[in-house]
Amino acid sequence: MNTQETIIKLIEEGLPMLLNGVKAMPEEKLTWKPAETARTAMEVAAEAVSMLSACAGMLENRGMSKHGDDESRPTTVAELEAAAKEGAAKLYAVIRAFPEADFEKTLDLPWGKMSFFQIMSYPYWNIMWHAGQINYIQTLYGDTEMH
Numbered sequence: 001m002n003t004q005e006t007i008i009k010l011i012e013e014g015l016p017m018l019l020n021g022v023k024a025m026p027e028e029k030l031t032w033k034p035a036e037t038a039r040t041a042m043e044v045a046a047e048a049v050s051m052l053s054a055c056a057g058m059l060e061n062r063g064m065s066k067h068g069d070d071e072s073r074p075t076t077v078a079e080l081e082a083a084a085k086e087g088a089a090k091l092y093a094v095i096r097a098f099p100e101a102d103f104e105k106t107l108d109l110p111w112g113k114m115s116f117f118q119i120m121s122y123p124y125w126n127i128m129w130h131a132g133q134i135n136y137i138q139t140l141y142g143d144t145e146m147h
Contacts (some may be wrong), residue, residue: 003102003117004098018094021045025043025143034137053090055119059119
């Protein structure tokens with residue numbers, strides 16, 4: 001298995017963890033904020049899913065890609081699943097076509113310089129980060145079951 005397929009496999013295995021956490025939540029908890037300044041589980045999940053397409057765009061265009069504003073992000077579980085499926089398919093195609101010789105080339109982004117390898121692998125760790133946040137939100141309202 002080459003590097004591109006390894007990254008794809010990690011995302012394929014991580015994305016269901018994020019989605020299963022959201023799907024296990026009661027609908028009223030999807031938009032619940034555990035604190036005034038906190039984000040909801042749906043906001044967190046939508047951001048993670050939006051990064052699939054955003055990173056695909058950065059890799060494909062070799063430049064900054066639109067992250068997706070709040071109005072265009074999914075607001076229901078069905079929309080979230082559809083966006084995840086579409087974004088993942090796009091990202092996987094771009095990763096498979098990305099030349100390994102360009103992995104260490106960099107892109108200047110608003111938050112700093114990143115190599116294309118880092119951009120390619122960013123969706124995986126971002127998904128896992130947000131899956132953990134969703135699981136933590138679940139414990140705050142009493143759900144301690146693993147989803």
